[in-house]
Amino acid sequence: xxxxxxxxxxxxxxxxxxxFGRDRSLSLVGxxxxxxALHSLPGYYGYFVxxxxxxxxxxxxxxxxxxxPKVVAALVVDGLPESYRSISAGExxxxxxxxxxxxxGDVVSVAVDNDLRRAAALFNDYSGMSRVLLTxxxxxxxxxxxxxxxxxxxxxxRARNRVEAVIRWGLIAASSIAVxxxxxxVMSVLFEALRFFQMVPWSEFLFGTTWSPQTAIxxxxxxxxxxxxxxxxxxxxxxxxxxxMSVSVxxxxxxxxxxxxxxxxxxxxxxKPLLEILAGIPxxxxxxxxxxxxxxxxxxxxxxAGFEVASESALxxxxxxxxxxxxLVSSLADDAINAVPTSIRDGALGLGSTRSETxxxxxxxxxxxxxxxxxxxxxxxxxxxxxxxVMAAGLAANLTANPFDAxxxxxxxxxxxxxxxxxxxxxxxxxAFALGLMLFVVTLCLNIIGIYVVRKYRExxx
Amino acid sequence: MTAMTKTAxxxxxxxxxxxxxxxxxxxxxxxxxxxxxxxxxxxxxKVNVHYGDNHAIRDVTLEIGKKEVVALIxxxxxxxxxxxxxxxxxxxxxxxxxxxxxxxLDGTDIYSKEQDPVAxxxxxxxxxQKPNPFPKSIYDNVAYGPRIHGLAGDRAELDTIxxxxxxxxxxxxxxxxxxxxxxTSLSGGQQQRLCxxxxxxxxxxxxxxxxxxxxxxxxxxxxxxxxxDELCEDYAIVIVTHxxxxxxxxxxxxxxxxxxxxxxxxxxxxxxxxxxxxxTEDYITGRIG
Ligand SMILES: Nc1ncnc2c1ncn2[C@@H]1O[C@H](COP(=O)(O)OP(=O)(O)OP(=O)(O)O)[C@@H](O)[C@H]1O
Ligand SMILES: [Mg+2]
Numbered sequence: 001x002x003x004x005x006x007x008x009x010x011x012x013x014x015x016x017x018x019x020f021g022r023d024r025s026l027s028l029v030g031x032x033x034x035x036x037a038l039h040s041l042p043g044y045y046g047y048f049v050x051x052x053x054x055x056x057x058x059x060x061x062x063x064x065x066x067x068x069p070k071v072v073a074a075l076v077v078d079g080l081p082e083s084y085r086s087i088s089a090g091e092x093x094x095x096x097x098x099x100x101x102x103x104x105g106d107v108v109s110v111a112v113d114n115d116l117r118r119a120a121a122l123f124n125d126y127s128g129m130s131r132v133l134l135t136x137x138x139x140x141x142x143x144x145x146x147x148x149x150x151x152x153x154x155x156x157x158r159a160r161n162r163v164e165a166v167i168r169w170g171l172i173a174a175s176s177i178a179v180x181x182x183x184x185x186v187m188s189v190l191f192e193a194l195r196f197f198q199m200v201p202w203s204e205f206l207f208g209t210t211w212s213p214q215t216a217i218x219x220x221x222x223x224x225x226x227x228x229x230x231x232x233x234x235x236x237x238x239x240x241x242x243x244x245m246s247v248s249v250x251x252x253x254x255x256x257x258x259x260x261x262x263x264x265x266x267x268x269x270x271x272k273p274l275l276e277i278l279a280g281i282p283x284x285x286x287x288x289x290x291x292x293x294x295x296x297x298x299x300x301x302x303x304x305a306g307f308e309v310a311s312e313s314a315l316x317x318x319x320x321x322x323x324x325x326x327x328l329v330s331s332l333a334d335d336a337i338n339a340v341p342t343s344i345r346d347g348a349l350g351l352g353s354t355r356s357e358t359x360x361x362x363x364x365x366x367x368x369x370x371x372x373x374x375x376x377x378x379x380x381x382x383x384x385x386x387x388x389x390v391m392a393a394g395l396a397a398n399l400t401a402n403p404f405d406a407x408x409x410x411x412x413x414x415x416x417x418x419x420x421x422x423x424x425x426x427x428x429x430x431x432a433f434a435l436g437l438m439l440f441v442v443t444l445c446l447n448i449i450g451i452y453v454v455r456k457y458r459e460x461x462x
Numbered sequence: 463m464t465a466m467t468k469t470a471x472x473x474x475x476x477x478x479x480x481x482x483x484x485x486x487x488x489x490x491x492x493x494x495x496x497x498x499x500x501x502x503x504x505x506x507x508k509v510n511v512h513y514g515d516n517h518a519i520r521d522v523t524l525e526i527g528k529k530e531v532v533a534l535i536x537x538x539x540x541x542x543x544x545x546x547x548x549x550x551x552x553x554x555x556x557x558x559x560x561x562x563x564x565x566x567l568d569g570t571d572i573y574s575k576e577q578d579p580v581a582x583x584x585x586x587x588x589x590x591q592k593p594n595p596f597p598k599s600i601y602d603n604v605a606y607g608p609r610i611h612g613l614a615g616d617r618a619e620l621d622t623i624x625x626x627x628x629x630x631x632x633x634x635x636x637x638x639x640x641x642x643x644x645x646t647s648l649s650g651g652q653q654q655r656l657c658x659x660x661x662x663x664x665x666x667x668x669x670x671x672x673x674x675x676x677x678x679x680x681x682x683x684x685x686x687x688x689x690x691d692e693l694c695e696d697y698a699i700v701i702v703t704h705x706x707x708x709x710x711x712x713x714x715x716x717x718x719x720x721x722x723x724x725x726x727x728x729x730x731x732x733x734x735x736x737x738x739x740x741x742t743e744d745y746i747t748g749r750i751g
Contacts, residue, residue: 265557343594347657350552351607351664352584361610366597 003065006138010057013139014050017146021049024153040160048159051166052149057142064134072126073100079122081115099123189440192433199427200228205434207231211397211408213417213428228431230438232397236314236407240393241382243318243403244325248382249375251322252329259330260337261359279327287391290320295392302404310406312394318403321388325378332374336367336454369453376450380443386411410435494738495728499527499715503698504549504586504668509563511544511553518544520722522563526668531690531699533709533730536719537745542702545719546670549700550586551579567668584611587666591673593653595645595660600637603645603656604628607664623663631659632689651682658689662697669693671701675708687712706746710734718742 025045029037038045073096077084084095098108102120110116153159197205208229255275259268295316302309309315340363348358364371394406395416417432502525511519518541526532534542544553551572553559565572572582584607595603604624607613614620624641628634633655637648645656654674661669671690675683690699690712703709709716710730717727718741726733726742737743 341594343590343592344596346552346555346588346590347594347596347660348606349555350550350583350588350590351610351660352580352582352587353606353610354580357610361606362596362598 003061006061006135010054010142013142014054017049017053018046020150021153022046024150028153029155038155039158044159044163045153047163049146049149052145053142056145057138060141061138068130072123072130075126076119076123080119189433189436192430193437196427196430196434204228205230209399213431226427232399233408233410233413235399237383237409239314239401239407240318240321240389240409241379243315244321244382245379247319247322248325248329248378252326253333255330256333256337257359260334261355275327275330283387286320286324287387290316290388290392294320307404309404312392312406313404314393314407315403317389317393320392321382321385325382328381329374329378332377333371336370336374337363339370340366373450373454376446380446384439384443386415390415410439493724493727495726497523497525497727499525501527503528503568505566507564509548509565511548512560514558518722522724524717524724524727526698526700528698529694531694531701531713533713533716534702534719535709535716540719541722542719543672546672546700546702549670550583550588554579584664585666586668586670587661587664589657589661589671589674591676593650593657593677595653595656597644597646599642600645600656601641604659604663607660611664627659627663630662631655632685633659651678654678654686668698671699673702673704718745
């Protein structure tokens with residue numbers, strides 16, 4: 001039986017078990033009218049039995065699915081003639097793959113001989129047996145669990161506490177998946193980056209000013225050395241981020257101030273959802289907007305003013321990224337301004353301040369820590385932004401502060417290093433991990449500082 | 463039609479004491495006692511306030527004299543704060559509020575087109591229920607008003623204003639050495655006196671106080687009551703309070719509000735010893751709460 005069918009069947013069994021368990025708990029105390037004699041509500045006894053039906057059986061199912069391929073492969077290899085025993089692990093792996101492909105009728109990479117055919121037949125046999133065995137075992141385990149739990153039901157059984165404990169552990173498991181995945185990703189980036197630093201000294205990476213990651217794939221190629229000075233990338237990231245922030249901070253702040261202090265509730269009701277739509281536009285759309293509309297426009301305007309403008313300029317990417325970040329800045333600033341208690345606002349108005357005096361002299365200073373925290377979060381968003389710069393900022397690793405030049409950023413380089421055919425353990429590929437690590441560290445620091453500032457400020461009034 | 467629906471809503475609010483409601487509607491329309499005073503400074507004539515459909519203040523007429531303390535009392539939700547906020551147009555910032563009627567300050571209509579509410583609030587200061595110092599230093603809190611109104615020519619003058627305001631609010635001795643510390647670092651009672659200092663630093667003509675002692679302990683309350691005794695030598699004070707004792711101690715006249723009506727207003731002694739209206743009597747003897 002297929003695993004999905006098996007899981008469905010388990011579900012059906014669980015539903016049945018729920019009703020059996022509930023009815024038994026009620027019949028033990030003498031009918032639905034006497035439910036108060038039970039420790040928990042009758043439904044909890046139902047869930048209790050259902051959990052015992054499902055959980056052990058599911059656990060078995062998953063362990064089986066995890067281990068089955070290995071066990072079957074080992075059995076198949078055991079059945080091979082003597083001549084195959086001595087081959088290396090890598091070849092054995094290949095062989096098992098071939099057997100598996102042959103068994104399922106896929107393409108095979110070696111000549112098919114009789115040994116192989118016999119092995120494939122054996123493989124099919126074992127797989128079929130395993131499936132039957134699995135079905136039988138799972139269903140009997142489910143039944144066994146259900147029956148035991150069912151017999152265990154007594155009025156004084158603390159079914160609710162048991163069920164809630166299971167729920168709690170389920171929730172903990174779910175949330176630890178996210179945490180563990182994050183840790184796993186950080187670890188793998190860290191270790192790959194360390195491998196990179198064995199090939200390229202970290203001082204060159206951090207302080208070198210030439211970025212040209214073309215290493216030779218064949219030894220006889222020219223220009224094979226490759227040079228991994230990341231300073232131009234960080235400078236480019238910084239330049240574009242600075243442009244983006246100089247667009248988004250003033251506009252976002254003014255938007256927030258207008259919405260929080262001046263707008264009537266009707267205007268606010270219309271403008272806020274519109275801003276959220278702006279925040280919801282996919283960055284790739286901003287990207288082609290930047291590449292196809294803004295970049296040519298910047299070039300035309302710049303050239304008519306007598307500047308030399310690259311067709312992919314930092315300015316175009318930065319401008320569009322700034323627009324993208326406006327909603328983030330304005331909503332965080334709006335939160336900070338709204339967190340200033342109305343009593344303080346009233347106090348200022350009551351002393352005869354105008355609206356703008358209240359805003360600039362009282363509310364804004366009071367909200368400043370929260371606003372700064374929000375801006376830091378926006379900066380980290382800008383540094384990590386990829387799509388817009390990939391499409392609009394170009395690939396030239398120029399070390400420049402001229403916004404009309406083409407620059408490249410850390411994220412763009414990570415993308416280009418990993419796109420296309422690569423040797424996985426070349427310095428070129430591993431450089432992506434080193435860049436990723438740097439990016440991660442920088443944005444993490446910004447986020448921590450930002451969140452810390454925002455939170456500290458919140459506590460002030462609560 | 464609208465009058466009927468309003469009566470229906472009012473009835474629901476006071477379902478526990480329906481007969482009082484009837485009495486207010488029948489008897490509360492005419493304010494008993496003395497709405498006029500000898501030297502009127504602030505005069506409210508037939509003031510009505512609506513919050514959307516909620517008729518919160520109904521035809522209230524009241525005169526407030528120069529250098530006089532008037533206490534507003536009444537059960538919760540009867541409109542004391544609403545009336546108080548009419549006197550310095552703080553209701554302007556509430557979108558749903560509509561104020562009609564006529565209020566004058568020293569003879570000028572404060573709701574006229576020419577009247578700038580900002581300038582009005584410099585003349586009619588306000589102290590709130592919860593101490594609300596700005597998150598600035600103690601000095602800057604008091605200096606805020608003089609600064610925005612340009613009352614001080616130079617730093618020395620500003621220092622003088624700050625010191626004398628703190629002095630008059632009875633706070634100077636406690637904070638003399640820590641003027642740079644944030645106002646929020648003071649205790650609740652000190653914060654409230656800081657707010658009073660902040661208000662008198664602008665040198666207003668009338669001070670409105672909305673339950674200024676409700677967040678304070680008896681000792682801090684006593685200090686603020688003493689302070690009011692001194693302040694009323696220079697300012698007219700309108701205070702909302704839930705404490706009858708406080709009203710008796712600090713005010714010269716008392717106004718009793720009920721469901722938006724001004725039921726009775728008279729000299730403090732008279733209201734507390736010999737109330738004219740049955741609703742007033744019931745309230746001060748504790749039968750309406
Ligand atoms: N901002 C507002 N928006 C709408 N309705 C309001 C608002 N403020 C007060 N009200 C309504 O106006 C009426 C009077 O309220 P007000 O705050 O003036 O009462 P109060 O006498 O000060 O009560 P308390 O003693 O509890 O402070 C109440 O029915 C209240 O619901
Ligand atoms: Mg009130």
